[in-house]
Amino acid sequence: MWDGAFYRVRRDSYEICFVPDDGVPLDEIDDVDMWVIFDNGERWSGTIYTLENVHRTMDRWRDTGECLGGSYFYVWDGLIVRERGIPTMVEIVDELVRSGDYRSVFRDVGPEETVD
Numbered sequence: 065m066w067d068g069a070f071y072r073v074r075r076d077s078y079e080i081c082f083v084p085d086d087g088v089p090l091d092e093i094d095d096v097d098m099w100v101i102f103d104n105g106e107r108w109s110g111t112i113y114t115l116e117n118v119h120r121t122m123d124r125w126r127d128t129g130e131c132l133g134g135s136y137f138y139v140w141d142g143l144i145v146r147e148r149g150i151p152t153m154v155e156i157v158d159e160l161v162r163s164g165d166y167r168s169v170f171r172d173v174g175p176e177e178t179v180d
Contacts, residue, residue, distance in 0.1 A: 073154050078102045080157050082150060091149040099173070100157060100166055108170035110141045112156075114148045141171035 065072055071090065073080040081099045084090065094114040101107050113121075118137050125134035145156055160166040 071150060073150075075158070075161075077104075078161060080154060082153070084150065091151060093150050093153070094148040096150070096153070098153075098157070100161060100170060105175035107173045107176060108166055109173045110143055110170040111139055112143045112145055112153050113139075115144055115146055116148070118144055141169070143169050 065074075069083060069086070071082040071084055073082075079101045081101060082093075083097045084093050085096075094117040095111070097109070097111050099107055099109050122131070122134040122137055125131050127134075131137065143156070143160075145153060157166070160169055
């Protein structure tokens with residue numbers, strides 16, 4: 065469901081919150097920041113890229129000289145998936161949560177701070 069700029073997917077004990085590019089159909093998203101927010105307050109962040117997006121980025125860097133002319137690509141909390149689209153990404157995040165592998169893939173950003 066949409067919540068302003070966020071697209072939220074609710075599960076039994078957690079929520080996946082995506083920040084898709086404005087105007088791009090959800091099944092065409094190939095690069096998106098996201099969070100997994102658990103009911104107990106844990107929050108994990110990540111960026112999901114498609115393999116195609118990474119390839120395009122590295123090709124561009126070949127021309128700009130970034131990352132040794134596109135020789136490598138890295139992100140701290142990045143996940144590379146084969147297929148584009150939020151529905152596919154949700155399926156993958158669900159599996160990472162089910163298996164516990166989200167702890168290795170995403171970055172722990174701690175609980176949300178309350179503002180007095």
